[in-house]
Amino acid sequence: MLTKKELIEYCRNARENYLPHFSIDCVVFGFHEGIMKVLLLQVKNEGEWYLPGGFMLKKEPIEKAANRILKERTGLDKIFLQQFHVFGDPERSKAHFEMYKDMLPASQNWFTNRFLTIGYYALVDFIYANPTRDVLSVSCTWRDLHDLPELKLDHALILKTALDTLRLQLNYQPIGYNLMPKEFTMPELQKLYETILDKKLDRRNFQRRMLGFGILNRSEQPRKGGAHKAPYLYSFNQENYQAALKEGFKGGW
Amino acid sequence: MLTKKELIEYCRNARENYLPHFSIDCVVFGFHEGIMKVLLLQVKNEGEWYLPGGFMLKKEPIEKAANRILKERTGLDKIFLQQFHVFGDPERSKAHFEMYKDMLPASQNWFTNRFLTIGYYALVDFIYANPTRDVLSVSCTWRDLHDLPELKLDHALILKTALDTLRLQLNYQPIGYNLMPKEFTMPELQKLYETILDKKLDRRNFQRRMLGFGILNRSEQPRKGGAHKAPYLYSFNQENYQAALKEGFKGGW
Numbered sequence: 122m123l124t125k126k127e128l129i130e131y132c133r134n135a136r137e138n139y140l141p142h143f144s145i146d147c148v149v150f151g152f153h154e155g156i157m158k159v160l161l162l163q164v165k166n167e168g169e170w171y172l173p174g175g176f177m178l179k180k181e182p183i184e185k186a187a188n189r190i191l192k193e194r195t196g197l198d199k200i201f202l203q204q205f206h207v208f209g210d211p212e213r214s215k216a217h218f219e220m221y222k223d224m225l226p227a228s229q230n231w232f233t234n235r236f237l238t239i240g241y242y243a244l245v246d247f248i249y250a251n252p253t254r255d256v257l258s259v260s261c262t263w264r265d266l267h268d269l270p271e272l273k274l275d276h277a278l279i280l281k282t283a284l285d286t287l288r289l290q291l292n293y294q295p296i297g298y299n300l301m302p303k304e305f306t307m308p309e310l311q312k313l314y315e316t317i318l319d320k321k322l323d324r325r326n327f328q329r330r331m332l333g334f335g336i337l338n339r340s341e342q343p344r345k346g347g348a349h350k351a352p353y354l355y356s357f358n359q360e361n362y363q364a365a366l367k368e369g370f371k372g373g374w
Numbered sequence: 375m376l377t378k379k380e381l382i383e384y385c386r387n388a389r390e391n392y393l394p395h396f397s398i399d400c401v402v403f404g405f406h407e408g409i410m411k412v413l414l415l416q417v418k419n420e421g422e423w424y425l426p427g428g429f430m431l432k433k434e435p436i437e438k439a440a441n442r443i444l445k446e447r448t449g450l451d452k453i454f455l456q457q458f459h460v461f462g463d464p465e466r467s468k469a470h471f472e473m474y475k476d477m478l479p480a481s482q483n484w485f486t487n488r489f490l491t492i493g494y495y496a497l498v499d500f501i502y503a504n505p506t507r508d509v510l511s512v513s514c515t516w517r518d519l520h521d522l523p524e525l526k527l528d529h530a531l532i533l534k535t536a537l538d539t540l541r542l543q544l545n546y547q548p549i550g551y552n553l554m555p556k557e558f559t560m561p562e563l564q565k566l567y568e569t570i571l572d573k574k575l576d577r578r579n580f581q582r583r584m585l586g587f588g589i590l591n592r593s594e595q596p597r598k599g600g601a602h603k604a605p606y607l608y609s610f611n612q613e614n615y616q617a618a619l620k621e622g623f624k625g626g627w
Contacts, residue, residue, distance in 0.1 A: 140395055140488065140490075141394065141395065142393055142394065142395060142396065143395065143396075143490070177462075179488070180464045180488070181464065182462060182463055182464055183460065183462030183490065184462070186462075204459065204460060206457065207436065207457060207460055207492055209430075209435060209436030209437070209439075209492075210435055211433045211434065211435055235393065235432070235433070237393075237396070237436065239460055239462075288622075289546055289547075289621075289622045292545065292546040292622045292623065293542055293545035293546045294542075368542075369541075369542045369545045370545065
């Protein structure tokens with residue numbers, strides 16, 4: 122929670138620079154070897170947990186704003202963020218309203234405004250994404266999806282909606298280009314899908330369906346070393362992968 | 375284009391009642407027997423064509439706003455509208471800005487604001503949806519998707535994005551509950567998919583895939599009458615249809 126002096130300064134700056142009534146919140150999912158995490162901030166004084174979010178500059182395109190906000194709040198740069206939903210419940214920022222309403226009159230008070238928030242999500246490998254906290258936060262960290270703290274405002278709903286969107290998306294679009302090594306085995310790719318869906322999949326069905334999408338190239342050489350029969354190695358076929366991102370999988374309609 | 379007097383009145387009313395910087399635009403697709411249309415407005419004086427849109431009341435939930443706006447502008451009520459994207463290019467309302475900027479100073483001029491617009495889309499049977507124009511329009515009418523007028527602002531992009539979203543959605547969610555009669559033949563359902571996708575589909579593949587989704591019940595009695603072998607009749611299995619709307623098709627992952 123900001124002090125009155127900090128609040129006055131923050132509100133003056135916000136009114137001058139940001140488009141009112143709008144915020145952006147980012148759900149960044151991190152994956153590595155069967156573990157799925159999400160990037161969260163714990164803010165100073167309050168100690169509460171939030172998704173990394175912020176406000177849009179008055180003339181800023183929204184995609185740019187999403188990337189700038191994520192960078193300012195977490196240090197993560199050049200992340201592919203995808204817009205997924207606007208959250209527009211008039212009561213969604215009520216907690217902030219209550220927190221700040223007595224400190225400044227409404228006409229000067231940024232936080233007593235109604236805010237609609239645009240949700241963006243991204244998928245990264247958390248081994249290569251080291252977040253840094255900003256001045257408003259005591260920590261910025263990857264939290265295991267199975268061990269989440271309570272989230273402030275409607276951020277639990279935003280996170281759940283992002284996860285539902287991602288899981289639905291597995292049915293019609295490829296995923297994993299920036300999460301898998303250049304070459305990978307079918308069980309390694311299956312592990313990624315199982316992690317996102319949080320359930321076991323049948324090995325044969327997975328392989329048959331995945332090959333049917335036509336987005337994989339099989340390497341001539343199986344992986345070297347190991348006592349057992351060496352598994353085939355696959356890589357993404359860039360052309361088909363990009364086409365499927367746009368038009369959905371072939372084998373669709 | 376509004377006269378100066380109308381503009382002053384419109385802006386005063388808008389500033390008092392609406393949340394600034396936001397609008398909502400609705401893409402209502404209409405289907406009937408292999409024809410696909412979209413609902414458009416032609417506005418007074420300008421003669422330009424728009425998607426039906428409007429502004430959100432200061433404390434109105436956004437889903438409610440979308441339905442109210444569609445009703446006010448087209449007369450269509452109780453339509454299931456689905457949010458699909460926010461359009462946030464800072465230049466997207468430039469045409470309105472240019473049109474009105476000399477008539478009122480910026481501080482009083484609603485139309486010289488930047489507007490982000492939230493796109494909603496819906497599917498209806500146009501035989502049962504008779505639009506009525508509002509006071510701002512000279513007509514509100516179903517236009518064939520293959521014979522569209524030029525659209526103002528970024529409304530062609532909004533329409534195209536809605537259509538792309540709808541086509542992708544066919545790959546992972548059921549469609550057609552409010553577009554098909556209670557009982558229908560497989561070729562009738564195929565016709566709907568072909569209309570949305572604007573291409574022919576293979577009859578056997580369509581039937582195999584559609585039955586695989588488990589959202590259809592087959593009637594014991596084939597359709598009566600006709601000289602040829604009577605076709606089977608199907609209806610949607612409500613339980614499975616609703617589940618697939620939420621979780622995607624089974625036979626997904």
